[in-house]
Amino acid sequence: MDDLHLRQPSAAGDLAPGEVRLSHARRGDKGIIGAVGAPAAEAGLDAEELERRLLELGFVEGAAIEVIHEGAIGHDPIAVRLDDMRVALRRKDAAQILVRLAGAAQ
Amino acid sequence: MSAASARVALVGNPNSGKTALFNALTGSHQKVANYAGVTVEKKEGTITTASGRVVSVLDLPGTYSLRARSPDEAVTRDAILGQLKGETPPDVVVCVADATNLRLVLRLILELRQVGRPMVLALNMFDIAQRQGLRIDLEGLSRDIGAPIVTTVATRKRGIEDLVAQIEAKVEALAASGRLEAANTWHEPSPAEIRQAHAEAQQIMKAHVRPAERPDTLTGKIDGVLLHPVAGLAILLSLLFVMFQAVFAWAGPLMDGIEGGIGALGGLVATVLPDGLLQSLIVDGLIAGVGSVLVFLPQILILFLFIILLEDFGYMARAAFLMDKIMGGAGLHGRAFIPLLSSFACAIPGVMATRVIDSKRDRLTTIMVAPLMTCSARIPVYTLIIAAFIPNQTVWGFASLQGLVMFGLYVAGITSALAISFIARRLFWRGQVEPFLMELPTYKTPDPKSVLRNLWQRAAIFMNRAGRIILPLMVLIWVLSTFPYPPEGATGPAIDYSFAGQLGHLLHPLFAPIGFNWQMTVALIPGMAAREVAVGALGTVYAVANAEEQVGTLAGALSADWSLAMGLAFLTWYVFAPQCAPTLAVVKRETNSWLWPSVMFAYMITLAYLAAMGVYHGAVALGWG
Numbered sequence: 001m002d003d004l005h006l007r008q009p010s011a012a013g014d015l016a017p018g019e020v021r022l023s024h025a026r027r028g029d030k031g032i033i034g035a036v037g038a039p040a041a042e043a044g045l046d047a048e049e050l051e052r053r054l055l056e057l058g059f060v061e062g063a064a065i066e067v068i069h070e071g072a073i074g075h076d077p078i079a080v081r082l083d084d085m086r087v088a089l090r091r092k093d094a095a096q097i098l099v100r101l102a103g104a105a106q
Numbered sequence: 107m108s109a110a111s112a113r114v115a116l117v118g119n120p121n122s123g124k125t126a127l128f129n130a131l132t133g134s135h136q137k138v139a140n141y142a143g144v145t146v147e148k149k150e151g152t153i154t155t156a157s158g159r160v161v162s163v164l165d166l167p168g169t170y171s172l173r174a175r176s177p178d179e180a181v182t183r184d185a186i187l188g189q190l191k192g193e194t195p196p197d198v199v200v201c202v203a204d205a206t207n208l209r210l211v212l213r214l215i216l217e218l219r220q221v222g223r224p225m226v227l228a229l230n231m232f233d234i235a236q237r238q239g240l241r242i243d244l245e246g247l248s249r250d251i252g253a254p255i256v257t258t259v260a261t262r263k264r265g266i267e268d269l270v271a272q273i274e275a276k277v278e279a280l281a282a283s284g285r286l287e288a289a290n291t292w293h294e295p296s297p298a299e300i301r302q303a304h305a306e307a308q309q310i311m312k313a314h315v316r317p318a319e320r321p322d323t324l325t326g327k328i329d330g331v332l333l334h335p336v337a338g339l340a341i342l343l344s345l346l347f348v349m350f351q352a353v354f355a356w357a358g359p360l361m362d363g364i365e366g367g368i369g370a371l372g373g374l375v376a377t378v379l380p381d382g383l384l385q386s387l388i389v390d391g392l393i394a395g396v397g398s399v400l401v402f403l404p405q406i407l408i409l410f411l412f413i414i415l416l417e418d419f420g421y422m423a424r425a426a427f428l429m430d431k432i433m434g435g436a437g438l439h440g441r442a443f444i445p446l447l448s449s450f451a452c453a454i455p456g457v458m459a460t461r462v463i464d465s466k467r468d469r470l471t472t473i474m475v476a477p478l479m480t481c482s483a484r485i486p487v488y489t490l491i492i493a494a495f496i497p498n499q500t501v502w503g504f505a506s507l508q509g510l511v512m513f514g515l516y517v518a519g520i521t522s523a524l525a526i527s528f529i530a531r532r533l534f535w536r537g538q539v540e541p542f543l544m545e546l547p548t549y550k551t552p553d554p555k556s557v558l559r560n561l562w563q564r565a566a567i568f569m570n571r572a573g574r575i576i577l578p579l580m581v582l583i584w585v586l587s588t589f590p591y592p593p594e595g596a597t598g599p600a601i602d603y604s605f606a607g608q609l610g611h612l613l614h615p616l617f618a619p620i621g622f623n624w625q626m627t628v629a630l631i632p633g634m635a636a637r638e639v640a641v642g643a644l645g646t647v648y649a650v651a652n653a654e655e656q657v658g659t660l661a662g663a664l665s666a667d668w669s670l671a672m673g674l675a676f677l678t679w680y681v682f683a684p685q686c687a688p689t690l691a692v693v694k695r696e697t698n699s700w701l702w703p704s705v706m707f708a709y710m711i712t713l714a715y716l717a718a719m720g721v722y723h724g725a726v727a728l729g730w731g
Contacts, residue, residue: 037297051297056173057170058304068326069333071427074431076431085546086545086546088426088427089544
């Protein structure tokens with residue numbers, strides 16, 4: 001399981017150690033949402049709309065998150081436990097969410 | 107105090123038990139209609155308070171935010187803001203919350219508070235919260251949100267009287283003061299404002315809600331199986347397979363019963379009435395026609411029973427999760443799975459259910475392919491043809507061959523729907539893809555009463571259709587196939603000389619290349635009103651034509667008259683053909699344009715013609731002609 005955390009950071013780069021974009025998280029990864037929103041390079045109307053939708057569904061900084069299921073084909077979409085609820089989303093849309101992995105801090 | 111009607115609107119997150127609460131409040135005093143100008147379903151009911159006041163209750167579509175994106179959510183927003191055309195704004199807003207899942211609804215409540223309408227919070231599913239050891243400081247919470255709180259268990263009708271009392275108190279306070287509690291300051295929140303509201307909601311949660319001591323673990327365990335990449339998909343497919351086998355196996359005895367009853371009724375009427383035109387109209391036109399449609403009620407009910415149970419259990423969202431990659435590969439949204447699955451019952455609710463898809467393009471694609479899903483109105487046609495041409499055997503030791511052919515027809519519908527949407531996506535719409543974001547609700551045991559109520563509503567819709575569309579059509583067909591009478595000394599069957607026969611002969615050259623005889627062509631014409639009418643039409647055409655010979659069942663008559671190739675071509679035609687005027691009408695209404703129903707009609711009829719031609723000539727080449 002541990003080698004999962006050593007994988008490549010996303011193309012957006014600038015990830016601190018122990019951070020992962022939710023789009024690249026694997027089943028079992030858990031932590032706290034560090035940031036929600038598109039990287040500056042990808043900002044735009046569509047990106048802001050997605051950000052608002054994610055926020056409305058509870059993807060907000062500080063929320064506890066854990067990847068609990070992955071789809072059969074290409075591990076996509078994923079299901080996450082988000083505080084007390086379960087939410088399904090596609091990896092593509094999950095790229096806006098930065099997760100601070102719980103295990104990495106120790 | 108007059109009994110003047112006050113208005114209440116129910117609003118809340120999806121899966122908060124809002125509809126269960128609506129049912130508990132209004133009981134059987136409810137009606138389903140549409141909002142003026144839009145096609146969103148409007149559920150309205152009435153309650154009578156202890157003091158005799160009549161209050162109307164509106165069940166608004168579930169939402170996470172007043173910032174609406176789909177037509178459903180726009181109705182909720184406009185209703186709350188009092189901007190809905192033709193609707194009086196609600197006097198009191200009842201916010202329905204799942205007591206075990208408060209975080210998101212608290213943010214919605216903060217938005218509702220900005221609107222300034224009197225509000226009551228119903229903490230629903232409170233029994234589950236208590237069982238989980240969730241502690242909520244009701245007084246503190248009520249103070250912070252500025253609204254009275256009532257705890258309810260909608261499925262057991264607990265807390266309903268309290269809720270009604272609180273609503274009435276709010277109505278009276280409003281009547282006394284004559285103005286709203288605060289001015290409306292609501293506007294679409296920016297991302298920063300949503301974050302701010304979340305922070306505020308989080309504060310309120312921290313102050314008044316102690317986390318569950320025994321949180322629900324069952325949902326997680328069930329999901330471990332049902333969402334498993336391999337087992338989950340296998341279960342979904344087996345579920346669909348069982349569903350369609352059940353539609354055949356379980357419905358059989360009931361259908362035999364109905365058929366026997368209709369036959370007995372026809373026989374009884376025939377002995378009472380004198381021979382002649384009236385007897386023929388009633389027995390051959392009305393009773394036989396309605397009976398041939400009524401007989402499929404058991405199958406439709408079984409199919410709907412499965413769909414309603416899966417929906418109420420919470421499985422539908424899981425099915426959408428499992429199917430998203432496959433649907434996405436075909437250019438569809440995972441959410442399209444639910445409208446498409448509903449289209450197995452009927453394309454009309456299916457097309458209407460596409461409202462849950464936010465993006466216009468995704469929605470249009472889904473609407474366009476929805477009628478390719480095998481709707482229940484095709485079942486009568488399929489069953490008839492299968493019974494006539496496919497032997498009733500068991501293959502591989504367990505599966506019925508007839509059931510397998512049926513399964514194959516369903517697969518043909520699904521495959522072609524995916525292929526068409528894939529092509530549409532590639533050819534026409536290569537733009538932005540909508541996000542797929544969906545809550546996976548906690549599993550719940552379906553409430554038998556609500557399942558039955560839902561099932562009853564479906565049956566009523568079907569019966570209504572049978573009465574209003576099919577019955578007049580059966581009479582029309584009887585007239586068409588009875589008049590004019592054959593000339594003196596005619597040798598052929600009477601129907602050959604009738605209007606229906608003439609029309610069938612007229613159109614027949616068009617359909618001859620795909621193997622149809624003129625009787626089949628005649629059946630297609632009334633079959634435009636609704637697919638299942640074709641069965642009644644075939645029944646009438648053949649019963650009238652062969653009346654003297656007294657051939658037994660319709661299936662027997664068909665297998666005697668058609669070749670296997672013709673039967674298969676007819677089946678294929680029904681997989682694709684747009685044989686349903688109501689669906690086209692609904693598409694016109696949903697897209698607000700004649701363009702899309704025209705496109706739908708054109709592509710489906712082309713597909714049907716080509717596929718039926720291919721199947722017919724293929725089957726003839728195999729020696730089944």
